[in-house]
Amino acid sequence: MANLTAALGLPPPPRYAALTIAAASAMLVGTLLLALAFAATGLARHWQSGDQRRLTVQVPQPGAAVDGGGTRRDAVLALLRATPSVTAARAMPEGELADLLRPFLGSGGESLSLPLPGVIELSLAGDLPDPAGLAAQLAARAPGTVLEREASWLQPVRQVLQRLQAAAVVLLALGVLASSAAVLAISRAGLAARVPAASLLHRFGATDRLILRYLTPISARQAAIGSALGASVALLALWGLACLTARLAGLTGWPDLLVPATLLAAPWLRLLADIPPGFWAGLLGLGLWITMLAWATARLGLRRWLRRLP
């Protein structure tokens, strides 16, 4: 196009700023919805992987001694490790438990002298043959011990997440549809800015091909720039949201993220590494779709207009 412009001494083709803004808005909405869809899918998958094959056992007063020596925790662990279909039994260290509870109790949670139970995580090779029998055995070995089957409370959570996932996909589809319609309409409206140049060139006997080559690539360029801007703003918003979430979860301190060195190093890399490749592919596809849509609309619209000319 640049060669054509230079060869004919033509000015740069007229721009239509509304197209850039429309593409940026479409990409912003699309990126956020894409992130929502991926987040919902990731959450659902995460909780799905918990599945039926994990158990948690809570042992009150884990350090108290039992008859025959050892602590209540040791006695329960020994029983669990001898149970068929239990492949691993791990006593959660107190520090790890404190980390889990920190968002609820605050940083001073450890100094509150709360009677925290001992937590043991079990991994199973298959279904537990007799959960009720095991619970009774545990209660006999260390009274008050609770066997918590994650599947029982995970089921409704999984259902909610599956619905959220479906809703996110529908929202994404609707968002892309609405954004595409906006880009299409504005790209068509932008043709009016190109009519005088097209009309003049047509009068001088320029071929339709030459006119299209001169006047349509600008639409693709404007849409691509708009898409890049929209995606950048959306990614920035998502990054901010991720930092905020991390802070709420107590994973990292918000002030740390304001230190340039930290900002440019760990959080960025960790966040980028956590984003699934499919998200980047979706983002690229969305940008290409918006750019192609703007270009094709401009090209087909202008071509149709030229064809109507005598």
Place this chain on the structure above:
Amino acid sequence: MIRLEGVGLRYGPDQDASHQGAPRPDVSRPDVSRPDALFGLNIVMPQAGFAWVVGPTGAGKSSLLQILQLDQPATAGRVVLLDRDIADLGRAERLALRRRIGVITPVPDLLAGMTVFESVALPLRLESRPSTTIRADVGELINWLGLAGKAAQPVESLSLGERQLVAIARAVAVQPGLLLADEPTAHLDSVLAEQVMRLLWELHLLGTTVLVATQDESWLGWQRGTVIRLAAGRRVDHG
């Protein structure tokens, strides 16, 4: 040669290129909502002819020029331009014919962002003329019209009269076979107007067929030429 036989033009929704040359549908019941702009025009001009198209506002001068510059298909009759019946032309042939027709509009239609030189050179570049020829021809034309010092200026920085001169230079740069000028001197002072008319007359002497539409009949005595007088879409000069 230019030949118009029974040419009519009716503006309306059913008017498109496919009606070119076809007889007008049922004219026995006039449709007042779609008035006819031209009725049964007959015009014959030899190659290198010079004609004045005169008449009051609404007489049909611009409509006639629009048909001749292929911007508007006639809804009745037959149009032969530069020895080609335009009803027989395909799209590519029509484009080729357009390159041989120069058009001067009452309001200069220049592309903003182009310089004076680039504007005048545009039709020559579209014809892929050699750059040395373009430089020489455009330079000469710009000099002749008194725009030499403004060749590198963007056209939007010029006065309306100067822009009209650029549009005229652009229309005549390719030495077209047919030159259609609609009120070419509308924005020019008397000295420049006469200079432009002299340019058009010289082109006619060099072999270009020239039609000048004007409301200013004082030009009729300036040079002899065929007079095509229109009134309410009809030819009334008995030519």
